[in-house]
Amino acid sequence: MANKKTYPLDHAVDFVIVGSGSAGGILAKELSTAGFDVVVLEQGPYRRASDFKHDELSVVFRDELQGGGVANSGQTFRDDEAKVAIKPRRQPARYAQNVGGASVHFTANFWRFREIDFKERSALGAISGTNFADWPITYDELEPYYTKVDWEIGVSGAPGPNDAPRSKPFPMPPMPVKSSGVLMERGAKKLGLTTQPEPLAILSKPHNGRPACISCGYCMFFGCEVNAKSSTLAAMIPLAEASGHCEIRPDSAVFKIETDKRGRAREVLYLDKDGKERAQKTRAVVLAANGAETPRLLLMSASAQHPDGLANSSGFVGRNLMFNAHSAAQGVFPEPLNDYKGVQVTRIIHDFYESDEKRGFYGGGGLDARPLWSATPILHALEGMPPDVPSWGAAFKDEMAHNFTRQMCIVGSTTSLAMDRNNITLDPSSVDKWGRPAIRVTYRDHPDDLKMAGFLQDQAMNIFDAAGATKTWRYPLQPTNGGEHLLGTCRMGDDPASSVIDRDHRSHDVPNLFICDGSSFVTSGRGQPTMTIMALAFRAADRIKAAAAANNI
Amino acid sequence: MNEAPAQLLLQSCASFLRINIKKVVIMVGTTQHSRRQFLRSVSVVAGVELLQIAAPAIAVAATAARKSGSAFQVLDEDDAADFAAIAARIIPTTDTPGATEAGVIHFIDQAFAGAMQGSRAFAVAEIAEANQKLDGRFADLDAMAQDELLHGIEDGEFFGLLRVMTIFGFFAMSKYGGNKDMVAWKLIGFDGHHGPWQYPFGYYDAEVHGGDYNGE
Numbered sequence: 001m002a003n004k005k006t007y008p009l010d011h012a013v014d015f016v017i018v019g020s021g022s023a024g025g026i027l028a029k030e031l032s033t034a035g036f037d038v039v040v041l042e043q044g045p046y047r048r049a050s051d052f053k054h055d056e057l058s059v060v061f062r063d064e065l066q067g068g069g070v071a072n073s074g075q076t077f078r079d080d081e082a083k084v085a086i087k088p089r090r091q092p093a094r095y096a097q098n099v100g101g102a103s104v105h106f107t108a109n110f111w112r113f114r115e116i117d118f119k120e121r122s123a124l125g126a127i128s129g130t131n132f133a134d135w136p137i138t139y140d141e142l143e144p145y146y147t148k149v150d151w152e153i154g155v156s157g158a159p160g161p162n163d164a165p166r167s168k169p170f171p172m173p174p175m176p177v178k179s180s181g182v183l184m185e186r187g188a189k190k191l192g193l194t195t196q197p198e199p200l201a202i203l204s205k206p207h208n209g210r211p212a213c214i215s216c217g218y219c220m221f222f223g224c225e226v227n228a229k230s231s232t233l234a235a236m237i238p239l240a241e242a243s244g245h246c247e248i249r250p251d252s253a254v255f256k257i258e259t260d261k262r263g264r265a266r267e268v269l270y271l272d273k274d275g276k277e278r279a280q281k282t283r284a285v286v287l288a289a290n291g292a293e294t295p296r297l298l299l300m301s302a303s304a305q306h307p308d309g310l311a312n313s314s315g316f317v318g319r320n321l322m323f324n325a326h327s328a329a330q331g332v333f334p335e336p337l338n339d340y341k342g343v344q345v346t347r348i349i350h351d352f353y354e355s356d357e358k359r360g361f362y363g364g365g366g367l368d369a370r371p372l373w374s375a376t377p378i379l380h381a382l383e384g385m386p387p388d389v390p391s392w393g394a395a396f397k398d399e400m401a402h403n404f405t406r407q408m409c410i411v412g413s414t415t416s417l418a419m420d421r422n423n424i425t426l427d428p429s430s431v432d433k434w435g436r437p438a439i440r441v442t443y444r445d446h447p448d449d450l451k452m453a454g455f456l457q458d459q460a461m462n463i464f465d466a467a468g469a470t471k472t473w474r475y476p477l478q479p480t481n482g483g484e485h486l487l488g489t490c491r492m493g494d495d496p497a498s499s500v501i502d503r504d505h506r507s508h509d510v511p512n513l514f515i516c517d518g519s520s521f522v523t524s525g526r527g528q529p530t531m532t533i534m535a536l537a538f539r540a541a542d543r544i545k546a547a548a549a550a551n552n553i
Numbered sequence: 554m555n556e557a558p559a560q561l562l563l564q565s566c567a568s569f570l571r572i573n574i575k576k577v578v579i580m581v582g583t584t585q586h587s588r589r590q591f592l593r594s595v596s597v598v599a600g601v602e603l604l605q606i607a608a609p610a611i612a613v614a615a616t617a618a619r620k621s622g623s624a625f626q627v628l629d630e631d632d633a634a635d636f637a638a639i640a641a642r643i644i645p646t647t648d649t650p651g652a653t654e655a656g657v658i659h660f661i662d663q664a665f666a667g668a669m670q671g672s673r674a675f676a677v678a679e680i681a682e683a684n685q686k687l688d689g690r691f692a693d694l695d696a697m698a699q700d701e702l703l704h705g706i707e708d709g710e711f712f713g714l715l716r717v718m719t720i721f722g723f724f725a726m727s728k729y730g731g732n733k734d735m736v737a738w739k740l741i742g743f744d745g746h747h748g749p750w751q752y753p754f755g756y757y758d759a760e761v762h763g764g765d766y767n768g769e
Binding site for chain 2 (some may be wrong): 181182216337345394396400401404479
């Protein structure tokens with residue numbers, strides 16, 4: 001674009017949005033097209049579709065899209081608050097650093113929540129040792145925004161038998177079923193289970209000027225080179241920039257939100273691409289940096305006025321981190337699936353969505369059929385091999401070569417319970433490449449989370465047997481030590497004593513500070529949160545616009 | 554990135570430069586012997602089938618590395634020969650191409666010159682230490698002796714590093730030095746990284762969509 005809007009630092013814009021991902025990209029588009037002057041500060045670079053390559057080594061193993069991993073982020077992990085956190089090899093809190101955020105490199109599985117997800121605490125009662133709670137909003141309030149996501153972002157799919165009601169059909173049909181989906185259907189049918197097409201934030205037909213998926217197979221971890229994946233980079237950022245009211249400022253690492261004497265946010269401090277400190281003046285701030293970066297920035301913004309961090313009078317900033325627990329089972333079939341082609345998932349099972357007291361523990365989740373590791377060769381060799389085969393030598397080589405085209409996986413994704421002990425804090429000694437205190441992740445699953453993941457793994461093994469797999473194995477079920485779903489760390493609620501933001505995403509403590517991303521979640525859902533993050537963002541934008549119209553920001 | 558798999562990856566990939574947790578160790582010899590004792594005993598049984606099959610590959614690996622010495626960016630010829638020999642045992646040449654034919658050693662060299670340069674001194678020191686206990690160098694051992702030695706160190710960080718580098722070098726894009734002529738991708742039936750692909754992709758979805766899949 002030839003004439004990009006730019007704003008001077010000392011001119012107060014209407015909104016600074018921190019983060020350009022699933023939530024930030026939508027808020028940028030909604031607020032700028034409504035005529036507000038918006039500056040988006042994104043810590044990563046501005047990559048375009050043409051920058052996304054099928055380079056497994058660089059993208060998957062050198063964290064090309066994720067800022068280079070722990071070496072640059074300094075992130076640390078521990079499973080208990082009594083321990084000293086250490087830097088693991090793989091980043092604990094994982095997200096892309098680029099315009100469009102993690103919506104660029106996610107797999108694009110795109111489940112709506114159901115009514116029950118918003119009021120499960122009322123339905124099931126308290127769970128001791130947890131902060132299990134209802135949301136202050138309902139499915140009905142969010143439904144119009146789910147539909148907005150379907151049509152504006154671009155979602156392919158078809159309704160399942162027990163999906164929550166929708167006010168408008170999917171804008172396009174689901175992606176065609178792959179062999180993994182056919183085999184899941186075959187097994188499920190014998191077991192009396194119900195499969196349904198996977199809703200995906202990937203276009204099956206051209207939509208809003210963007211092309212349909214070319215089935216290249218590089219969705220999970222990779223950016224889409226044709227803009228068929230419905231990232232905010234592809235679907236929202238161009239509209240924001242075209243509004244003439246939005247400046248996307250990449251390579252801008254925010255380190256503090258500064259407040260004035262009245263306790264209102266007045267400027268956002270960041271390091272530019274040359275490492276120089278900058279301060280953008282603004283009338284309001286929208287924090288959409290993700291469930292790990294958002295609490296970090298609030299904690300870093302502590303001041304004499306806000307000694308425990310900004311917007312943290314409740315002490316809930318950073319608490320209740322939820323990753324969603326997962327399990328996986330692998331199956332090998334006699335004939336080639338070639339499941340490395342096309343999108344990851346085409347069929348899912350939601351028969352175990354709701355919590356069922358007969359299981360003896362809380363939780364619910366979904367199963368999906370996909371190549372998983374066997375979508376790319378290095379992952380297949382390192383993670384996708386069965387346990388009865390040596391890890392090197394001729395037998396290793398033969399098994400690897402035989403299985404690659406014949407192997408698939410059934411992944412179980414589940415609830416996580418919100419608990420005080422799982423949180424994001426500032427590491428006392430580690431810093432990131434910009435010198436900011438590193439994100440410290442403390443996490444240990446609730447026992448029910450892992451029981452549910454194990455339950456789903458049992459179902460997956462049964463499905464493989466029924467589908468005629470010649471070889472099956474369980475991927476070891478281990479405590480969660482990191483993830484991409486960064487949820488719950490600035491939860492939404494009506495009570496300022498037990499939540500960070502109100503139902504309109506305004507922070508309880510700072511009237512012109514809004515927060516919207518995975519951190520807003522009260523419960524985790526069943527394991528695919530991005531659709532709900534995006535719906536919240538559209539809704540938050542409406543609430544913010546209404547407040548502005550009422551001169552109430 | 555939303556999605557389960559990446560999270561699962563996290564859980565086990567903490568070990569991706571170390572040990573494969575699912576590994577089943579197959580011993581080709583008795584570990585009660587010291588390495589040297591075993592090496593002596595191996596010379597007695599030289600001529601076993603395994604050796605006959607694998608030895609030419611080792612020879613090729615070693616010679617290939619030595620002959621193209623000047624092509625290496627940071628490795629000296631002897632170290633390159635040893636690393637190439639290790640790679641050739643991890644993904645051996647059988648009736649199909651292995652690490653040698655893929656030119657994995659050139660990936661290793663390139664990685665030690667760049668992205669993984671921090672591991673080079675460690676790897677060179679480790680192979681030097683291993684060689685000290687041998688009469689010659691690792692690359693000059695026969696395949697069976699090499700396997701025995703590697704089984705003795707397979708739980709260690711050095712072998713873990715070489716294993717991962719071999720797999721990287723075998724399967725990564727050719728621009729990183731290995732996967733020559735895409736031999737690794739052809740081996741596993743991966744039609745390359747280019748796309749786009751047309752349905753049906755495989756045997757089972759062909760039953761639904763009709764038509765032929767472009768199988769192996």
